Amino acid sequence: MLNLKNVTVTYENEDNPAVKDLNFSVERGEFVCVLGRSGAGKSTFIRTINGLQPLQNGTVTVLGHEISSMHEKKLREIRSRIGMIFQHFHLIPRMSVKQNVFTGRFGQRRALHNFLGIFSEEEKENADYYLKEVGLYEFRDRRVERLSGGQKQRVGIARAMVQNPSILLGDEPVASLDPTTSDHIFYLLRQLHEEKNLLTIINVHDIALAEKYASRIIGLKNGELVFDGRPADMTARDLDNIYE
Numbered sequence: 236m237l238n239l240k241n242v243t244v245t246y247e248n249e250d251n252p253a254v255k256d257l258n259f260s261v262e263r264g265e266f267v268c269v270l271g272r273s274g275a276g277k278s279t280f281i282r283t284i285n286g287l288q289p290l291q292n293g294t295v296t297v298l299g300h301e302i303s304s305m306h307e308k309k310l311r312e313i314r315s316r317i318g319m320i321f322q323h324f325h326l327i328p329r330m331s332v333k334q335n336v337f338t339g340r341f342g343q344r345r346a347l348h349n350f351l352g353i354f355s356e357e358e359k360e361n362a363d364y365y366l367k368e369v370g371l372y373e374f375r376d377r378r379v380e381r382l383s384g385g386q387k388q389r390v391g392i393a394r395a396m397v398q399n400p401s402i403l404l405g406d407e408p409v410a411s412l413d414p415t416t417s418d419h420i421f422y423l424l425r426q427l428h429e430e431k432n433l434l435t436i437i438n439v440h441d442i443a444l445a446e447k448y449a450s451r452i453i454g455l456k457n458g459e460l461v462f463d464g465r466p467a468d469m470t471a472r473d474l475d476n477i478y479e
């Protein structure tokens with residue numbers, strides 16, 4: 236499903252690569268949490284998967300397509316199969332919960348239909364289904380600006396899920412939420428991941444959440460892969476090495 240081969244990214248005017256010679260594959264059904272200190276390269280890694288990050292070297296293959304050399308039109312098609320969840324939600328505050336969820340469909344529809352807000356019965360049913368799954372059906376007509384952080388992230392999750400993604404990516408999706416809410420969000424993500432048999436990759440600062448929910452943990456340090464294994468196999472020494 237996802238393969239990285241010798242992937243190196245160096246930002247303009249930077250001496251050191253942000254990610255360096257990454258080599259690994261991730262299969263459908265894996266729930267991967269990426270750990271690493273601030274600046275370790277976690278966000279850069281996530282961006283290489285959705286084709287937002289030019290590579291200095293290497294190849295990234297997503298859903299059977301080598302995206303590193305792909306044209307923008309084809310890349311958009313691949314991206315529409317990747318759901319993305321962000322730390323700061325990236326919602327439209329003055330629009331309703333439901334309207335925000337519908338924007339998840341935009342990448343797969345005609346621009347005119349998006350502009351006119353025309354959605355098929357199937358799309359409406361799908362949106363309702365995920366609004367129920369994330370527990371926000373009763374709030375569907377409420378403006379997003381009147382929601383809590385945890386509720387906003389649940390809108391973000393429903394928006395990603397109406398894309399019917401094969402891959403779900405999260406860049407610090409719980410970094411601005413309290414511990415209990417963060418746990419609920421991870422529980423929900425894991426549940427949807429199982430239900431739809433997704434490939435999920437999430438950057439997270441909270442080690443306990445990664446240990447509790449991940450099927451596989453990847454540790455990055457100065458852009459390099461320093462741990463790759465099951466949570467049960469991650470020792471205190473591995474953690475020291477990732478975070479020292």
Ligand SMILES: Nc1ncnc2c1ncn2[C@@H]1O[C@H](COP(=O)(O)OP(=O)(O)OP(=O)(O)O)[C@@H](O)[C@H]1O
Pocket residue numbers: 246247249252253271272273274275276277278279280
């Ligand atoms: N647009 C950019 N231009 C130049 N350097 C960048 C850019 N984005 C990131 N970097 C650098 O690349 C390295 C990796 O950054 P990245 O954001 O991928 O790390 P991260 O692990 O996600 O950090 P955090 O946990 O703080 O979000 C850092 O040294 C950072 O300063």
